[in-house]
Amino acid sequence: MNYHRVVFQPGDVLLEVPEGKNLKEAMNDAGLEFDFPCGGRGTCGKCRVRISKGLAAPVPREQEIIQAQELDAGIRLACLTTVDNDLLVELPNKNQLKHNILITSEARSFQIAPHLQKLYLEIEKPSREAHSSDWHRLKDSLIKQGYKERALESEISIFRKMPDVLREADNRVTAVMYGSEVVGIEPLDSRNTLLGMAFDIGTTTIVGYLLDLSSGEELNVVSALNPQTAFGADVISRLTFASHEESGLNKLHNAVIEAINKLIAEAIQKTSIGREHIYGISIAANTCMHHIFLGINPQSIAVSPYVPALSEPLVLDASDLKIDINQAGKVFVLPNIAGFVGADTVAVLLSTELDQSKDIKLVIDIGTNGEIALGSREKIVACSAAAGPAFEGAQISSGMRGAVGAIDHVYYRERLEYGVIGGGKPLGVCGSALLDTVAGLVELGILNKRGKILAPDQLTNPVAQRFKENLIEYEGQGAFLLARENETGHGRPIMITQSDIRELQMAKGAMAAGVRVLLDAYGIQVQDIQEVLLAGAFGNYLNPHSACVIGLIPPELESKIKMIGNAAGTGAKLALLSADEYRRARDIAEDVKFVELGSYPRFNSIFGECTYFKVP
Incomplete structure (x- = not known):
């Protein structure tokens, strides 16, 4: 078999790659940090690299989604590039890959009672x-x-x-x-060094909290992009990879274990404490991430009736999972509820104490798979809504994660303005900016109720005339221009297309339908909800007004919205610091009534109604 030398810059990383191997696969095998939102299927066009030596002719798909001048400059998609000679590959600046990872959340009182x-x-x-x-x-x-x-x-x-x-x-x-x-x-006496780490394993990010198990003190917080993003941005992509790719499950499992061990090393390096003093780990994760962490094939979650392999809480030996702490360490895995409502939702409910609230509250964790819970100490109902990758920026034409260079908020003032994470010229839009953009188009009457972008001569709102120059045509469809070629960091325009708006309608429709179904299952009206708690990264970076304008959250609840940060991380900490809280998590998981949206009466019609916008 012939091998070729592939050098990645910056860093001059040299790989010997077998001829015919896909560049994406070579990068994954070498552990290079890179994002493949669509799982390498060539649909999103986000895995752009510059090949400055060994450049081959573009494949048809690259010609469709990459501009001619970029192709001439050596821009290619890593997932569609076959290694058939020596290559010099330039990766994006690492600063452009830095993500905003939510690590903070609200604290609550509890009694420390470590396991x-x-x-x-x-x-x-x-x-x-x-x-x-x-x-x-x-x-x-x-x-x-x-x-x-x-x-x-x-x-x-x-x-x-x-x-x-x-x-x-x-x-x-x-x-x-x-x-x-x-x-x-x-x-001798080592009672003053009993440590543990609580982990929130999300689809996009992993956050770890180093804790003193005796005092409850938080010694350090570390975070990283979930390396499984190299195999797909959303849980469905990873379910497919785990089930159908050779050694797919092992690759996903090893990736998350390696990431956890790296975060442990980073946490203790900052505190000069040996990892042998870490005796406990807690894990909160959605059902798919939970199964992959344990090395369990998650295929059963992906097909009807969407049953997980297990839901019960687990106490395991860290050595069995190859987690690099004290060889006698224990791993405390929080329970799942059902379907895609996993241990992360249990952790959020534990953190918010919804099970002890006298008021009815709505708890929403918005992501590629949004989890929704409604209730009080009387009862709790929950569901999961397949929102898709729109909120994370994947499958959006100019979309990207909440990383440096992303437009994160959009403002319709005397002229269009926006904020960019990290400053400088923008590289794309993240989910919160997508919401702001579409909400503004709805309020200005630039969109009709079905989400169609109107032509400039169809606008009736005088204020909307300020932005008629932003209304353009792109690939035969309407689009709203946010930044022109000369205003961006890569020389490509940044816009929200008609297709992007359709993607957002599907995502917000799924979440809004989930809320409607839970209200119906609980037997109450919107006005009976006393508070709306938004958990997770996206929920804490979005503009609540924008979310209500587009109908993601019922507009009547806008004044009742409260951001609660990384509540899943807080729940993971509680479950590690207190055996009582861990048992309470088990009780919550058992008591919550799960509602399967797909089998709910009239769900399809409810979902269809929820995709519409309420225009002025």
């Missing part, structure tokens, strides 16, 4: 008269602390290290306890 605890023991020394085994004498010390002898247990790894630790520390040791199980033994 694991440390006990300092001064064990009786052996003698000719008292020649009990090391394990027997250690148990005697624990019995004095209130443990029952018959309940005490341990495993072979502890028995192997116990003789050396006892003698080196002159029989003064610290036992790490999980219930009545001795899961660790450390020399």
Whole structure:
């Protein structure tokens, strides 16, 4: 087999790639951080690289979606490039790949009661008269602390290290306890270093919180883009990859485990604490990410009746998952509810204490798969809405994630204005800007109720005349121009096309229909909702007014909206710091009534109605 030298810049990363291999596959195999929103199917046109050596003729799909001047400059799609000679490939500046990752959220009061605890023991020394085994004498010390002898247990790894630790520390040791199980033994008194990490594994990002399990103090927060984005931007792409690609599940599983281990290393590096002091990990994730983290094929979630392999909470050994913490560490996985309503929703409900609220509240976590919960301490109903990738910027013509260079908000003033993440010239639009743009078009009467962009001579609102120059035609359809070629960082215009608006209508229609169905299932009206809690990154960066104008959230609720940050991360922290909260998460998951939208009466007609806009 012939191999070719492929050099990636910046960084001069050299790969020896077999002839005929896809450039995307080579990049993934080498662990290069890059985003393939459509999973490498060649549909989104977002994986653009510049090939400055070894350039081949563009394939037909590239000719369709890349401008001629860019093709002449060597721009190609990594997912459609076959390595058939030596290549020099220029990747986007890393600053352009930096994402805004939401790590903060609201705190709430709770009682710290960690799953694991440390006990300092001064064990009786052996003698000719008292020649009990090391394990027997250690148990005697624990019995004095209130443990029952018959309940005490341990495993072979502890028995192997116990003789050396006892003698080196002159029989003064610290036992790490999980219930009545001795899961660790450390020399001398190490009670002041019992740490854990809580993880929120999202489809797009992963956030980890390093915690002192005794005090509850947050020592560090780390985050990263979920490396599984290399295999697709949304859960459906990854479900397909896991089920149909050779070793697909293993690649996805290994990617998330490697990312978690990297975040652990980053967290402890910043605090100068050894990873051997981390004894507990908690995991909150949507159902698909949950299964992939555990190495379970998520295929059953993708087909009717959308049943997960398991929903129960799990306590696992970190070593079994190859998570690089203390070899005796435990992993506490929060439970799923049903279908696509996963452990991340349970974590959000735990954080918001919806199960104890006397007021009826609506909780929404907006993403590629939006989760919605409605209720109070009386009852809670929940559903998931397949919003698709529009809110994340994928499948939008000028769309991108909330990274440096993204237009994040749009303002209709005397002239069109916008904000850019990180400043400078824009590179695309993220979901929050998409909402602002379309909301403004609705308010100005530039869109009709079906979402069609009107021609300049059809506008009746005098204010809309200010923006008639932004109304252009693109590829035979209407579009709204946000930035001209000379105003952008890549020399391409940035616009919202008619097709983009259709994508948004499908996404907002799914979410709005989910809210309508839950209201019906609960037996209440919109006015009965006392508060709307928006969780997750997109929910905290969007403009609530824009969300209400387009009908994503019922307009009557605009004054009741409250952003609550990364509530799933807060729930993961609560579940790690308190065994009581972890048990409460289990109870929440069992008590929530799941509503399957696809089988709900009249759902299709409700969804259709919700895709419309309410125009002036």
